[in-house]
Amino acid sequence: MSILQVHDVCVNLPTEDGVVHAVQHVSFEVDKGEVFGIVGESGSGKSVLTQAITGLMPGAEVSGTAVFDGMDLLTATPKQLRSMRGNKIGMIFQDPLSSLHPYFTIGSQIVEVIRTHEPHTSREEARRRAIEMLEMVGIKNADQRFGDYPHQFSGGMRQRVMIAMALVLRPEMIIADEPTTALDVTIQKQVLDVLRDMSDRLGTTVIMISHDLTLLGSFADRAMVMYAGHQLETGPVEALFSRPAHPYTLGLLHSSPDAEGDRKRLTPIEGRMPSLLDVPTGCVFAPRCPDATDRCFREAPPRVTLSDGVTVSCWMKTDPTPAEAKPEIDEFVLQRARDRAEEAAAQASRSGATEEWPVDRNAPIAVVNDLHLTYGAGTRNAVEVLKGIDLTVNRGDSIGLVGESGCGKTTLARVIAGLLPATSGKVTLLGKDNATVTKAEWREQRRHVQLVFQDPYGSLNPRRRVGSIIGEPLRIQHHWSGERLKKRVQELMELVGLNPEHYNRYPGEFSGGQRQRIGIARALALDPELIIFDEPVSALDVSIQAQILNLIQDLQDAFGYTYLFISHDLAVVRHVCSRVVVIENGRIVERGDTDRIYDDPQAAFTKRLLAASVRAIPPQSPATASRVMVKEVAA
Template sequence: MSLLEVKDLTVGFPTADGLVRAVRGLSFSVEPGRTLAIVGESGSGKTVSTQAILGLLPEADISGTALFEGMDLLTMDEERLRRIRGSAISVIFQDPLTSLHPLYKVGWQIAELIRVHDANVSRAEARRRAVELLGLVGIPRPDRRVDDYPHQFSGGMRQRAMIAMALALNPRLVVADEPTTALDATVQAQILDLITRLQREFDIALLLITHDLGVVAGVADEVMVMYAGLPVERAGRRTIYYRPHHPYTKGLLESIPGSTGVRKGRLRPIPGQPPSMIAVPPGCAFHPRCRYAMPVCAAELPPLARVTGDGDHASACWLPHEAVGLGEEAEAARLRAARAQDQASGEVA
């Protein structure tokens, strides 16, 4: 049984210009002890979907179901949901400087989190636990740094403190929302190594949100690629990297330096911009930016369907299933399919 199972999640924001359809029907599941990475450009609906699940968007119009251990988080009352947040489900936010209160010591904030969820824990016990957690995440001299303020920590140390806070109550699911975006490359690698080590050590399910497929290379078990509020491809990590089917996934891979999809060391950016979520294009939302776009792409929304022969590999694209991978054969198959569709449409017209 899945630890978290989300079905047909939709999230909208009423505005003066119209309804912003941030998430348009998202379904996924997270298994205990496994890592699911949600990848996509800014505005694809990654963060909004997880915030909606956790009840952090009170002004949004939300529908669907989000079953956590059989309980629907979307229909749960606020008091019960507050008990689950921070204990059974915890979050590592993108910017730790805005997540940690600047006027309180780091150790006090961790200890207070523990005492809020367990009134039987004394202040001294909570402080000892805070010191233990800071040491666990690799902060040197934790017995002294526990009394430092957030501004006295470096960016990497603040993110380590956020990880310590996320693990304080032994959660079963951790949502890591762009946890390394504000960090340099060296610290980024250290934080990712720390998250994966602790996840395996404590057998935690991890939901990792990122815009960079390169970040999840050695972290994720499964990858779900989102575009314009919908999942466009989902598969195991190796399948996504070596046998992508959707052109958007291929484009993300070709924009990574050193990717297997980059020829002769040159990057190939995805042309254009993501669509407005107030006026999403008909059919496949990616078709205005897709070099393989066919007439059917602008007319009909492709379902997220299984790619033949690849187990759990699913893609929302009208390209034939043999157009899989990053090599020249897959490229030729994509172009042949697009040309054949164009010719067929011309003959019908």
């Protein structure tokens, strides 16, 4: 029995540049008690669709029907929608910190939800129900934490509070918008387990939005794939995984490290999503589709139904073919590596092989001995973050640092880079003790250690042009300027796959993946000995993530760079890194070759991390195996 029937919904957003056609002719149904996934790249219209049908997009031009419990949400009055939201339809947003009011305790915010919709409920009864729901979603000592503020909870715990707030009135349906993005794998699993448990125990219907198809494969019953505001494929997750009917769905699967495994090269979806200011006449995915024909560019495909329950919008009458991966390393990258080696040899010959900071090419890049770091050392509120770390980073290594948030991964990397002073212990970087180097030597050290940060937009100055951002290290360290600097910056842009002609553009004119490439180009400018990647792909779509991961591997293969790679995504770490270091509460609990760690973990914490990261691929159903390819036009 369907609880939500969406038919021919279109959402247009008026802007200064014109009307953005964010959602176009989307139709689907969700059964009562079902977990329904909506997946696609950023900008595909997933969040706009769900927010529009629940009345959360004022100013949007919405057409079609969205019938929930017999009421069309698109024609409901504001009063009717207010009574529905929270009471019958719960909402879990992507960022729990910005969704929770920082000035009010989490208990008072949940009580407010109860008393707004049930004004006759006493405060004592509302408090009891709030504590009961907090306990149900896994908040320990809920009665004591009832009076805590949002900032006193971790990211995963704040997300649990949001789930409790959404569930406290026992709504019939919950819309979860990217509820696990950027969470640790253990917290991610806990959040998904809570949602699945609520669905099983209370019969709650869950609509989950995600850009990760493999995540939905282990969680949802059915899923809808969206692209550029269009619905491309809808059906049971086992059918979407075992035999995707649309080339875009197949492309999403091949972009994920989960699908490829180990260090095999990923196959990203080439090209970019089209502008939504103009509705294309043909198939919206045709410019990026490896199977596109002339007809795909001329005519929009019909929406047809297959025998296994899959609905697809595509002209093809056969299974899509996987796109071919590009060569292992681009010839430009290889040629640039040869040029750089010749330049270094010539410079060493002219200078008599003397350097301001002499580097022993046979010694490890970094050696950490019994490292301790305590914030607020010597005070009553001292917090020990690193507790006796020993680590050796050899030349050419790619070491993955994994662990839960707050375990000390980023702190360790920053101490190694010299950005934080250690409380005790020793860090030897390129043969010199970090604690004894002079200010002049610190400046020179910056040439040899570079960082690529998690947020590619927040780490770039929005008021400076890309050429200036990438060239800044060269101006500071080498005093380069003019044509020499511009030529080097454009070479770096081409090296990381950016158009050198975009030298004078601002960061805001680039996509998220392109901005991350800008950050990588800036890190490569001084040809560093060590590059630290701090969650470089956690906020990117799987296709863009695949491009960045391929680039990182290509650069190491060509130039022999040494990497420290911090990530909470264990599939990404396995794909990139040759060695893994597992950190728990400031201590290394296990280390070793990547395959050994993943195939035969020894520490209990490592086993727990890996168990939380495993995503069961749905088995192929008999109906999928015997799919009838004679298509029937859907009503």
